[in-house]
């Protein structure tokens with residue numbers, strides 16, 4: 001210590017700059033994109049189901065960290081479209097790619113790479129400037145040998161198409177393996193900047209849309225074949241019940257469950273209305289948890305003939 005000694009203004013180690021930006025999850029239908037989004041956010045912001053094409057619109061889930069804000073854009077699975085709805089879903093996905101800072105390509109560990117994956121990878125190859133991370137999902141379902149083979153196949157796929165993956169990361173959203181690591185790898189690929197959403201916001205989905213989605217998720221459970229694709233849900237009205245004491249509020253929610261054909265009505269409603277009642281009970285619990293208030297849920301089933309192919313009906317249903 002002498003005359004020349006200097007005091008450093010702060011003894012903190014050099015801090016990394018704050019980052020904020022968008023990561024988009026793409027992949028085939030059923031690849032695990034929405035489940036992974038929920039796992040990263042730490043709360044359910046997107047519905048999931050063991051059926052392809054569950055997600056129908058872009059859901060933004062927000063991950064808050066001291067060093068970064070990561071906005072996850074969960075898109076529908078990209079597939080060969082058979083209806084106008086299918087085409088619209090693919091358009092949603094492609095539009096999103098142009099807007100994000102990093103793309104996460106989800107490939108399930110338990111399914112060999114197929115034509116659907118190659119189709120998406122080829123499209124990704126044409127987006128030169130955006131870094132692409134390959135995410136091997138559902139690793140809890142395979143042994144280490146199968147996983148290793150999948151990692152090699154994915155690396156190879158990138159080489160064939162003339163690009164390098166920024167990373168190849170195996171994760172399991174269900175078993176919570178490497179989900180935090182994935183966030184750690186995404187963050188450095190975001191631009192420097194302040195947070196884009198207020199602290200505490202987990203999504204920017206409107207309440208009404210989230211409620212409709214929770215009802216659709218409950219309605220999807222156990223239905224098969226073409227029926228899942230035929231279901232659409234719209235919340236028509238949400239009103240606080242009048243004449244309720246302040247400490248015992250009740251929210252009335254009226255929603256329509258749309259199907260495409262009169263013959264589907266019986267399946268959705270079930271014998272003596274039993275199935276629809278279950279859908280109501282299940283979704284009401286989730287809605288109450290979401291809103292933090294007791295809810296009276298009134299569900300009606302309506303036929304909107306072939307709505308997936310009808311531009312006017314699609315618009316009415318929000319596509």
Ligand SMILES: Nc1nc2c(ncn2[C@@H]2O[C@H](COP(=O)(O)OP(=O)(O)OP(=O)(O)O)[C@@H](O)[C@H]2O)c(=O)[nH]1
Pocket residue numbers: 027028029030031032033034035036047048049050051052053054055056075076077078137138139140141171172173174175
């Ligand atoms: N075992 C296991 N199952 C998973 C995992 N992630 C997702 N799944 C299951 O895979 C199915 C599809 O998951 P989703 O998250 O809905 O898939 P998605 O890619 O969003 O599907 P679309 O919205 O239809 O494109 C669901 O039944 C999930 O429970 C995982 O890490 N492990």
Ligand SMILES: [Mg+2]
Pocket residue numbers: 033034035046047048054055075076077
């Ligand atoms: Mg989904």
